[in-house]
Amino acid sequence: MMIAVLRLGHRAGRDPRISTHCALVARAFGARILFYSGDHDGGLEDSVNSIVRNWGGDFRIEYEKGWRKRISGWKGARVHLTMYGMPVLKKISEIRKSGRSKDLLVIIGGEKVHWEVYQMVDYNISVTGQPHSEVAALAVFLHELQEGREMRKPFRGAKIRVIPQERGKRTAKV
Secondary structure (H helix, E strand, O other): OOEEEEEEEEOOOOOHHHHHHHHHHHHHOOOOEEEEEEOOOHHHHHHHHHHHHHHOOOOEEEEOOOHHHHHHOOOOEEEEEEEEEEEHHHHHHHHHHHHOOOOEEEEEOOOOOOHHHHHHOOEEEEOOOOOOOHHHHHHHHHHHHHOOHHHHOOOOOOOEEEOOOOOOOOEEEO
């Protein structure tokens, strides 16, 4: 299954850090691409592409002017992460089964999500019924979807890697 993420409503002057975090989580937790809509932001793209060049992996970021077309034209399952959806633990098995043979599009909001999104998707899923960030929702959902297998995923082509240790920070050039 190929996992893609669609970040709705990026605002260049206001959201560069949160959108970058969405991309970092998507990449680290097994997605292959992050589409983003709203304002086109070359700085966001440069930042994410720099991470991929240095830390490796098969991941890309792409601007999506027409989010409606991306959602309606998606051939696989479409999951919208929202605190108003069905609990992830009640639906994750069904989503896994529906996505095994096709691609999965995970949709996360930024500013207020248009009502149409709720109607266009196959699943409206919540990781909690409390206010939280799209970054947290994406991490929890991708972890549950893959049952933790993403934690062992290799990042081919990395120029830098972390050397795990109890204290301090240590990296190595590969």
